[in-house]
Amino acid sequence: MKKVSEIMTKNVQFCTPHESLVTAAKIMRDVDCGSVPVCDSNRVIGMITDRDIVIKCIATGNNVNEVHCHDVMTHDVVTCSPDTDVHECARLMAQHQIRRIPVVNEKGELMGICAIGDLAQENIYINEAGEALSDISEPDNYRH
Template sequence: MKVCDVMTRTVDWVGPKTTVSEVSRLMKKDDVGSIPICDNNKVIGMITDRDIVLNVIAVGKDYNTAVVQDVMSKNVVSVSSNQDVHEAADLMSQYQIRRLPVVDQDRLVGIVAIGDLAIEKIHVNEAGDALSDISQGAHQNLN
């Protein structure tokens, strides 16, 4: 099964000069914890609710003036729509991330989340293993 079979095709994204308060409202509207940052639909970063808490709120920055390019994760791991879902699960586990932007020819075409992989019964164990690896990594970071 390919990533394109399980990915979400409609994905909101923002530009690098978007304020943290604007992207936070978009996260709330979409009920998501991460948003791709794009320059002309080319993914240049990702911002998560965790990025906002650790890199804006916890250090006392003004979320109304802080821009996402200053707090986003720049080393984005992505997949293509024609990659196998097993490869996506492996990447999630390896990099301890729950969502991957789907990029074809340098353009954002969707996003695949750990939950998308768990929907397919065939991949429940693999998605569970990836989530377990991600959770263990987060727990180890707390120690």
């Protein structure tokens, strides 16, 4: 069975809790993704998404240069270990409707990221990645 450590992206860029949202947005732009881990001494303490920046800062009229990552990040982060089976990782993504899972060691330190695209590149797991993406992409109930 293939482990997350075999397909994850290592050398992950992250932001710190006290950096501005502009820093997080620049990382997202440079890495071409929509979410970035927030780490304190390399320990994952949150995740920040492009949606967090828009909904919790811009849409409320706040200045992105003055709002910090800790102000809008998600605190309850779904993580997995490098030894997690890729099938379990796909299940976690579908269950929690997320596209990227920080991979952490037993101390909670960031070791890498496993993205839905990493799963999709593994032909043997393409069906699970597709199912996870399908579940992730289910529309939420919201008002227009």
